[in-house]
Amino acid sequence: METQVQPEKDSPADLGPHRVRLTGGRRYRWCACGLSKRQPYCDESHRGTAMDALAFQQSEDITVALCGCKRTQAPPYCDGAHKTSTPT
Template identity: 50%
Template sequence: MTTEPIMEPVVAQAEPYEVVVTAGRTYWWCSCGLSKKQPFCDGTHKGTGLSPLAWKAEEDGTAWFCGCKKTGGHPMCDGSHNGL
């Protein structure tokens, strides 16, 4: 059995993505930083050893998804981009 090497995530942008979310909907956050549909997965992670993260909105409103991919609170921004 072969395993894919795990690469470090790429910084997609050094600030969060503001997204209007809908209660009950599941969003697939890009964890690799390579997706062209940031902050969401478009399948570009294949071969990186990284996978998207599912996040389900509990209520309608605005969510701030991490753009730098360094957050400790995946998938939401925790301000880690301020240290880049």
């Protein structure tokens, strides 16, 4: 049975972005559900829910801001949504 996750209420996700250094060519899995204890990356805590991680990679080494609030419209990157929306 799948459980619908409500990141705003149930997750340890942070409200702000995570500024991280990514290695070019390496694959990453961004936590979309908000349940991971290794934010902003997936630790498989989404298992048993209807959600899954977002796999992504960069072509070169780069520092980026990954979304922590899980409200971005440009996942996995922060788009500033944490500044304009609040958890319910």
